[in-house]
Amino acid sequence: MSLFRTELRRLTKRRFTRYMTLLGLLVLAAVVIGVFFSNQKIGAEQLARAEVQADQQYQEQVRYIEQERVACEQAKKAGTPNDGRYPDDCSMITPPSRDQIEAKWFLPSTFDFRETFDETLIPFAAILALVGFVVGASFVGAEWSTGGMMNLLLWRPKRLTVLLTKLAALLTGILAVTLPAAVLWFAGFWAVASFRGSTEKMTSGVWQSFMLTGVRGVVLVLALTTIGFALASLGRHTAMALGGVVALMVVGQFGLGILLSMANVRWAEAFLLPTYALAWMTKTVTLQDWNSCNATYYGECKPDTLDITWQQSSVLLSVGVVVILGAALWAMRRRDIS
């Protein structure tokens, strides 16, 4: 327990931890503030203004269509060759009806908590996962590269206990930031919705769904923190984790994505990790193959689809964590420390 408390102290004493956490929280705050100022509450005034704008749009459309119809008839009289711009029968050029131009198109952006909050949990998890990854990598990587790990092992020779205690302290620290941040995130967007949108139709089912998405977000943060920590421990340097992830993203993801798309591989996105991260957060990502065409009863062409589910993502995430952390533990146990 003393080692755990000490490692927690070491984690919070590190300037890098403090700065990265502060930076992450500032970015999250900036997102909430940005959403606040880019949305408005819809009232009678906004609805009236939207009606006026819809009317104006309708009038413009009528004028434009009339001009086009006249131009069509003139072209027909002049015998100008029809290059496909106008139909054979100019009377077919008719303006839309007034009800086809809806006032809601002209409403300002508004934050509907029930409809939109779920999506905000994706950047929340992504930003904190990034912070967790970098802080986790630095926490153990700097210990290795500065000799701190060797010093510690002279005091506590049980290597696996030391590494796992460090990880436990790191995850506790990240959790201690993530959970209050999640509460503030909920509260912040609730305030945004209250003042710049709507909090209507919030049923217990919706709350439950948000909570589950939040829990999945927290799990993603902890998993990526663990992976960052394990990679840096494996390479005994922070750069191992950061370099590894840059290489993976640039070569393994962008490169692979381009290669797969050039090779016209079906379901190319199914080979890319961000798809699984998104599926983890949104429960399902549906991929579409636009090269295929399934004719419907109404003559529409529907693409083939492939669902990537959060369960599949959970398997990938679990295997990733187990393999990388397992390798780090194995290396910690077996490799000489010099």
Add this chain to the structure above:
Amino acid sequence: MPAVLEIEGLRKTYKSRRRGTRNALDGFDMRVDAGQVHGFLGPNGSGKTTTLRTLLGLIRPDGGRMSLLGHEVPDALPAVAGQVGAIVESPQFFPHFTARDTLSLLAGAGEVPATRVDEVLELVGLRDRSGERVKTYSLGMKQRLAVASALLKNPKLLILDEPANGLDPGGIREMRTLMRTLAESGMTVVLSSHILGEIQLICDSVTIISLGRRVAFGPVDEVLAQHSSSAVRIRLEAVSDLPAAIETLTRAGIQVTGHPDHLMLAGVDKPASVTRLLAEQNLYVSELAPIAVDLESVFLELTATAPVPGQHRQVDESMKVGGTGQPGPAGGGWGA
């Protein structure tokens, strides 16, 4: 006297596809008795640090037996680690923490009372600078901090690898006094150093390692005596008498090396016989001085690392035990 540290037949081999196999430790033996200050000497790359790292569980040995404070290690290391304070190689600390933070975190990990931090800071002379970040410290100050971290546990056995590195002359003297004080208080100290004059002054006993094997061990006086060459330097009243003296002494079976103003004699059991022999030939001695051997010369002789004019000795070119005594390359490089 009970042994605090025992090593028998310790082996550590590094294998590399590119550089082949290198025996960093090749059946190394060592014994340190309780309450001693023990010097652990060897040239660069001889296996000193590998020995210490292996002993402390940082490196896995390929063979041999080790014990610390009567417990077999590495198995019993968790049980004895609290009684063994150590610094291995150059002091390394997280640069952005202060000395106090560094020691306080170690004390926390080792369940040592926080008051001990102030005690050791005082002991190594860092009390007034303990609030500064380690990255602002000089090498000597880092060295003091490293010693402080090793003393934090109030250990029964203190292992210090090059503790005088970077210390100013005053610091070296303070370190020497500290070692002696600690030994007098009952602590056993193992000291690895290249400052052989210091070792000779501080240590009760020594172990000398070369190419992963022990080449000498025992109390300092005994090691010196074993390698005493019975050399004597003489000067005569008249320098012009030197050739006659050489002839007389050589005839008597003494090995003589002539110099412009003096002679060096080897294999002299009784220096009085030299004066008698020369006086019989009316050659009068103005100075006769037995040459005392020191640890440095013994070390250089045993490890065959004495500099030779015009030659550049490579690391690992030193004495092989049981060999011809000629230095020879053993392969490998840095990293023992």
